[in-house]
Amino acid sequence: MDANLKKLFPFALKYKKHIYLNIFFNIFYALFSTLLMVSMIPTLKVLFGDTEKVYTKPKYGGIAKSKAYAEDFLNYKITTLTDENGLKWTLLFVISIIIITALLKNITNYFASFHVTRLRTGVLRDIREKLYNKIIHLPVSYYSERRKGDVMARMLGDINEVQNSFFQILELVVREPLTILFSIITMFIISPKLTLFVFAFIPISGFIISRVGKNLKAKSVSAQHENGVFISILDETLGGLKVVKGYNAENSFISKFNDSINRLLRLSNSIGNKNNLASPLSEFLGIVTIATLLWFGAQMVVEEQSITSATFITYIALAYTILTPAKAISKASYQVKTGLAAADRVFTLMEQENTITDQVNAIDKQTFEDKITLENINFRYENENVLKEFSLEIPKGKTVALVGQSGSGKSTIANLLTRFYDVNEGVVRIDGTDIKDIKLESLRNLMGLVTQDSILFNDTIKGNIALGKADATDEEIIEALKIANAYEFVKDLPEGIYTNVGDSGNKLSGGQKQRLSIARAVLKNPPIMILDEATSALDTESERLVQVALENMMQNRTSIVIAHRLSTIQKADTIVVMHKGKIVEQGNHEELLAKNGTYSKLVSMQSFE
Known part of the structure; x- marks a missing residue:
């Protein structure tokens, strides 16, 4: 047979x-x-x-x-x-x-x-x-x-x-x-x-x-x-x-x-x-x-x-x-x-094997207490390592920004923290626990993610924002929209938060879509926020509005910010400068400028308002 x-x-x-x-x-x-x-x-x-x-x-x-x-x-x-x-x-x-x-x-x-x-x-x-x-x-x-x-x-x-x-x-x-x-x-x-x-x-x-x-x-x-x-x-x-x-x-x-x-x-x-x-x-x-x-x-x-x-x-x-x-x-x-x-x-x-699953004795971790650590990480998508012996510590409540040229491995860090990919060598820990020993659902419940590509679904604004909190009330949705400086355009739509955004949100501008993505993360209210070039799709005015919202949202919250525009991360507690999968500089904005190294060159290439 x-x-x-x-x-x-x-x-x-x-x-x-x-x-x-x-x-x-x-x-x-x-x-x-x-x-x-x-x-x-x-x-x-x-x-x-x-x-x-x-x-x-x-x-x-x-x-x-x-x-x-x-x-x-x-x-x-x-x-x-x-x-x-x-x-x-x-x-x-x-x-x-x-x-x-x-x-x-x-x-x-x-x-x-x-x-x-x-x-x-x-x-x-x-x-x-x-x-x-x-x-x-x-x-x-x-x-x-x-x-x-x-x-x-x-x-x-x-x-x-x-x-x-x-x-x-x-x-x-x-x-x-x-x-x-x-x-x-x-x-x-x-x-x-x-x-x-x-x-x-x-x-x-x-x-x-x-x-x-x-x-x-x-x-x-x-x-x-x-x-x-x-x-x-x-x-x-x-x-x-x-x-x-x-x-x-x-x-x-x-x-x-x-x-x-x-x-x-x-x-x-x-x-x-x-x-x-x-x-x-x-x-x-x-x-x-x-x-x-x-x-x-x-x-x-x-x-x-x-x-x-x-x-x-x-x-x-x-x-x-x-x-x-x-x-x-x-x-x-x-x-x-x-x-x-x-x-x-x-x-x-x-029957395709799922390589990223819960361990047999994985724990259900509900809170984030101390710090995130990446220890001697090696990671490759195919043959060549994207990250090489990469180590970093992110204390609770601090904002750590990752900057560097395209291909330096910044977004890979976000992929590893959320376990979209698993490390080849090394370990990622939260509060001293290997994230492989934490249930995937509880790990991702601890994190909010705003990506460079603002992904919206063919649903209402409320349906898109409530992905991380299905039982959210209209008042909670509106409050999240206000924090993301999105309510100013949503309130003028024919059906407000019940307006359908179309396939992939094509009824909205790039800046509007990104602000809705930020509102979605705001509503989830996680202890760890990962922003993967979250403001890159915004025009100057929208970026200014969203930047204020992000700063308010990141207060007393652990944030990993992957940034292309350096103007958005000047207030970060630590800025990590990456090059070809390695850390070449680390410090705050003033310290790195004083070093007159890679970060200073990157800053000089961009004009600040």
Whole structure:
């Protein structure tokens, strides 16, 4: 059994009631499908006048003689009805058998479909829930190495493919095979000789169909990968539309997108051709079998007279009935191969190891009492160290600013403190406790983060600010906005704090978005604040307004400020000057200016108001 099928079972077993009921109704569907064909025999016999006259009500002689008893009893009823009421009532009786059997077949079909739908939609929901849970808990480092569009394709397209293909397995192993089985049993009862002749064709048909489906799974994997590529291009285009237009790069992106969808077109056509061939191929092979049966069986009817015309017509109808489930099985088997490829991608992501998790005995730390220390930190994103033997102490209540050229490792410090990444060597401690020994949730509860990129979600202003405090009142939201100097523009919006900011906050200016990000951190009110170039997106006036707010917010609070504009960190207790992952200078603003070193050069390169 395929490994991905085994992985799907735990999801399906949650809905085992629906599985059992689907199987139950499918069994009866298959039975009534066969009986519907068999019920044609008495009708045809009445029309052809071939009904055997039986005037004595037969007695049941056990299972071994049940076929003879059923035929004799039906003939007895037909004989009685014809003699008492005439041919019209007899026809009405035999036709009513067909109608009742057809009704029962379709009722069982409905209930079988009802329960498989509950199974499919339930499992789809559960897989999406588990996959999203995995996606949101995987470390930031995982996504820095992969296309976002590929992850989206697995969540959207691949899971749907799993749903659409795998749950045909119930029909693949229950409904269709049973329909074929019941039909063949009935055919064997009618004529063992003809049925053995049919069996000779089944292995040949199966071999031909399996050859057509070869390599289908490999092509499906390629198609699903390409689907992720084109979703990535679309996502990047929408995210960077201003840059694309500003650099007249529309044609370049159109070309890249068209190349991807053309590759997908070729793969999809190849897969579609094989899928589309399954049904007509199986039908053609079935028709060849039936044509041969007509030639062979006609001799039994005309020459040997070992089978009646009505029975032979029903036999041919049963043989043709096998074609529909046979086509369904061949088509479903192809789709299952596509589903296996999709499931492999889904479970690969779902089973991705999360390298940043809570230790077994991690503590729940609620307060920050003393200091943060970074001891002999080495960290690398790929091969070369970004931080080299880096050590720093940040006492409680102090503001420590990190400055330096781009690539010096400033933002990496923020990533390590919040455990978005883990150190390669060395240790980060809070109050003497390794942050790896603190529960992630409680560690991040101690910290507020304002990033250079003001990240807002397609929600109201209140919804965005209340991320860190879901039960915040309107008054608390407004107070946080005032501290961040954001309420001055929010109060003028049509719906105030209930105004939707649009996708990524695109209804607001850069400065407004950043002030809302600061308000979000203010509302959380953590003991440790990390500001990663928090004022870099602000104009001069907004920066002045926010700087005052930040200074008020940082009073009696431990703050790590990563700054590009040196004007924002002159009042810091300690300024750490970094270069290529190392500390080259350390002190307050006046002390560093007096040294006339790296910091002094950085200051001279920037003009202060």
